[in-house]
Amino acid sequence: METKTLVLGVIGSDVHAVGNKILEISFSEAGFNVVNLGVLVSQKEFVEAAIETNADAIMVSSLYGHAEIDCRGLREALIEAGIGDILMYIGGYLVVGSQEWSEVEEKFRNLGFDRVYPPSTLPQDVIPQLRADLGV
Amino acid sequence: METKTLVLGVIGSDVHAVGNKILEISFSEAGFNVVNLGVLVSQKEFVEAAIETNADAIMVSSLYGHAEIDCRGLREALIEAGIGDILMYIGGYLVVGSQEWSEVEEKFRNLGFDRVYPPSTLPQDVIPQLRADLGV
Amino acid sequence: MVEQFGNMKLDWEKLQSEREMVLSSWETGKDVVLEEAVSFHRSLPAEKNFSHRLLQARQQGVTLAQPRAGVADLNSHIELLQYLEDEGGADLLPTTIDSYTRQNRYEEAEKGLEESRREGRSLLNGFPAVNHGVANCRRVVESVSVPVQVRHGTPDARLLAEITLAAGFTAFEGGGISYNIPYAKRVPLEKSIRDWQYVDRLVGYYEEQGVTINREPFGPLTGTLVAPCISHSVAVIEAILAAKQGVKNITLGYGQCGNLNQDIAALQTLPILAQEYLKAEGLDDVIITTVFHQWMGGFPDDEARAFGVISLGGVTAALGKATKVIVKTPHEALGIPTSEANAQGIKATKQVIRMLQDQVYPNNAQLAEEQEVILEETRHILNRTLELGDGDIAVGTVRAFKAGVIDIPFAPSVCNAGRTMPARDNDGAIRFLSWGNLPFSREIQEFHRSKLAERGRIERRTPSFQMVIDDIYAIGKGMLVGRPR
Amino acid sequence: MVEQFGNMKLDWEKLQSEREMVLSSWETGKDVVLEEAVSFHRSLPAEKNFSHRLLQARQQGVTLAQPRAGVADLNSHIELLQYLEDEGGADLLPTTIDSYTRQNRYEEAEKGLEESRREGRSLLNGFPAVNHGVANCRRVVESVSVPVQVRHGTPDARLLAEITLAAGFTAFEGGGISYNIPYAKRVPLEKSIRDWQYVDRLVGYYEEQGVTINREPFGPLTGTLVAPCISHSVAVIEAILAAKQGVKNITLGYGQCGNLNQDIAALQTLPILAQEYLKAEGLDDVIITTVFHQWMGGFPDDEARAFGVISLGGVTAALGKATKVIVKTPHEALGIPTSEANAQGIKATKQVIRMLQDQVYPNNAQLAEEQEVILEETRHILNRTLELGDGDIAVGTVRAFKAGVIDIPFAPSVCNAGRTMPARDNDGAIRFLSWGNLPFSREIQEFHRSKLAERGRIERRTPSFQMVIDDIYAIGKGMLVGRPR
């Protein structure tokens, strides 16, 4: 199997580190090459890391509720940087409070994410879809 | 003050004895003459006790949910016995489950009760109204 | 020849004429066929047998959660139980019987059942199993995958037992004292004890055929300020009465008082006392497990507060290592719960008991003292009861109630003296303001007196019935001890 | 002359130029007028002063309940707090600050605030107090009748403290370690400690004017498998740092681990350790109270189960005699709670703590052992820290973090070594699978090894990081110890 590279990080002013740590371990164990930027990651850092590491996908986490504000323009920045069609997932508590999931999902699809995951997501729920999307 | 007589009891197959005991004590302390029939009281016993003691009011409790079935015909039996206009209160958990209180109240007013009380009623909530209704 | 009243094993052969009479007292009785019932029970997988599941839990050191639930209509009742199993995660299921059936008023139950069907809501506060009959009751047992128990409050449960055990229920709650004194007014104790000997003998018959039915005396009694020594005395007596008729698997119950130390001491002493007195009667092949009832008195009507009461009960059950816990619901003070509220009660409870299942309440001096008090008080009561009966516990029980040697607070029965006055001490443990004729030693009397004097000092009032009233309302108002304003 | 870093009281006069700079870093800073602020504080009734209320509770031996809550818009925030006081019965109130403000990103907070107003819902996860400014913040304090605390997670909280204290808030959470290591990635410890010395010195200034402001280091840190010795070490250090600047009223925090015995031992040892080390520093006129945080890690998403977790936390707070408890809500795993859910969390908690308020968790051998372990571990860490700093706790702390002598699990900060691996033992107490550079004695190391070996034996697996992962998910799945399938 070809080794695919994932850039992982928690966007914005968000410091929730536990899920990020677990995703790093799980994706690595599943055979991916994981570049973990940790918490408090700006859009710029995501874009630069993806270019530098020639990444196949960007995995954004947001737990603290500000994802709506933090993610605006990220897809555009990737396009501008010439990697506009990179696969991009997001997961966590994406809005403040709990809203109808279908609305949340649509909101983030419109922001350019290919898949959107609710907070109770376990790594094993994601890995098969990731493999399928990356063709491995 | 003229001493008024109350007939007290828990109707039907209902054995909830604690509220009944407290009502007995509270009404007595408030200066009423209390004839307490206790639990498991039939309609017939209520009617007979009211006649025998020349009661001024009948205080029916029902906690276990069957009051709807147990109380049908009680007002009619009192009329038949010649004391049809005796004051009659009911209190407790009057239906199975919890229903809109206004509906419950209306249901029991239609069954001939002058006042209908929800379960969280305390004796001190009742005594002033009872005094007013009995003119003491 | 008139049968003599006492703690003697009923002769199965002689019982047959009585059984015929019982079975013909309502039309569904004719469908009871014991041989067929036994073979149905034998066909059930072990995990649907109540006794088996309890034993397993005791061995694993875990506490199982069981709700109360019952509605009039058969299909609605089955749906309800399935929901409580699937959504609520109930480890054990109940079938709670309506109050008309409990008083053997099957005509009224029939009316309630018909009306419930017509109106599409339950007008009965439980499942009228006798009216439904054997085949319908069996559908209940077959529709779920965990064991099911009959829970009720019936002084004369002979027909109910015949029908539900024939249907395949593997546990039956109640007893000659615990389903009379709190649940009836004029039923003589001799009669209810004798009627429950019949039920126990029937269970004994199943046992002889290799089918174990679990029996559970109703621990909490009136649910209102019942001190452990009272409910323990009744539990031990009913265990002896049941075992004498051949019952082999008994779960003894205790209703939460609210003081953690007293509650845990009570749960720990209950099987000790039972085994001690069973052994003295030569009945030592009985398996004893315990059940803890979450607070049985008045609840707060706010649901969040009710969750607090429920969870505290879960904590106590787990730390006291009860074999099972009977769960209340956030709707307790609102009325019979919806199925959702019922499942919520189970879920909150299971979260707590599973988080505590590996933890042990440590031995300590206060706990040991409380255990000593409960052991001594209960032994005083039981020994005096045996004395009064000249060694016969059944006879002694009738005399003990008459004399107030056993005395259940707030009980509606005329057989009960009603001379005690329980109240909480300053730590919330239930003590006696007056102990009536409870045969307490001087030391024990002094213990209660000083405990309540202490509370009186702190509250600056003389201990009186007002304390009792305040204690009755206290938990509903968000406290344990009913303090004055 | 460059100021030297260390645990020295900042000179108030010299601090003025820094204050000017801080106050001019955002436009609302100019409204801070200390004299006016002091006279406003003096005009507040005693019952609106946080320190006063805590002291009262400690004297009465009761536990107070406090929620977390904050929304972007001022009026909505006030409504929220009023609801939590009136409907929820909160004894103490919070104002939780949004995450942009916590990172001093006031422009982004402004954007979020505007957008929140436009959309009529909060897009910020808290109340942007700096952007609202002194006068608006004062409306918060004036609109409720219980004391209000600022709760946040800000490495550099100088401006936030200036504004909120001037507005009349009487308590301020945080500290140079506890609001850096779990809340930031690249902020040097020297900087956050120094910035918090500023905050503490400001509080000390108010104290000099006769206005007591309560300070509370953030006890739970990352909220995820933090053993008591770690959070106690940080709490004691921050107490010393604060007291040195003139703070007189400090509440030390601890986040529920889940094992009752360990949690109670932790609550009981926390003030003992603080007093011991404060005294050694010659700082013995500080009033210490405690705060217990209900479970700070991942919650079950089912609300009934969440009520179970919340109530168990209430039980622990009450039995551990915490002065206050910070309450979670049944929406914890769903998102920022609605006001209703927030009130429900308070109500369930208060029901439990009031039912237990007269009860005492008894002394016992296991508790004493756990206390000993916590005391010894914490003393090892603190003594080594002092050594590393040549007697200066501030210097020592920076070196201790670098060396992994203090090491917070799952912390995002680059200042943190991250070499330990915590896991639950077989009873659910938090131990170390690897202790990295924590300066544990042989005996303590052996203790941890044997505790985890015991769990491994029972689970038939070698202790490894998989246990840690299982423990992280466990409570969400309804257990305490993350057992393998």
Ligand code: B12
């Ligand atoms: C622990 C915790 C903290 C710790 C974090 C410590 C640390 N540095 O890591 C502390 C106490 C410091 C903290 C602080 C705050 N927190 Co917090 N926190 C939690 C808590 C309790 C658990 C989070 C956790 O660790 N879960 C365990 C891990 C394994 O799960 P996870 O993080 O959800 O990640 C999994 C999935 O989400 C998914 N996933 C995540 N990202 C991605 C990405 C992709 C691509 C995919 C496929 C999947 C995926 O997979 C992960 C592994 O299974 C949650 C509530 C909860 N869940 O119970 C609140 C919670 C996330 N916090 C919240 C908030 C608001 C805050 C604060 C603002 C404080 C406040 N107002 O209360 C601050 C924010 C600080 C900041 N600037 O970020 C809110 C968010 C609310 C919202 N969005 O509506 C929550 C939901 C609590 C609540 N109900 O209010 N928090």
Ligand code: B12
């Ligand atoms: C203790 C109790 C019992 C004890 C009773 C012991 C005894 N013999 O007294 C036991 C355990 C035996 C018991 C049994 C049953 N119970 Co029960 N029991 C309760 C409980 C927990 C408390 C009742 C109590 O004592 N409250 C304290 C007293 C002081 O308050 P009170 O009785 O409500 O009385 C006050 C007011 O209602 C009012 N009031 C009452 N009557 C009147 C009359 C008038 C005129 C006025 C003005 C005021 C008034 O004033 C009183 C004093 O303040 C309640 C739930 C709750 N409230 O938390 C359930 C409850 C009443 N029981 C209930 C049921 C269904 C039963 C059972 C059928 C069993 C079952 N399915 O679970 C059996 C029925 C037995 C029978 N045949 O009657 C239901 C009723 C449901 C409904 N109507 O929808 C309740 C609400 C529980 C529930 N949510 O399911 N129960």
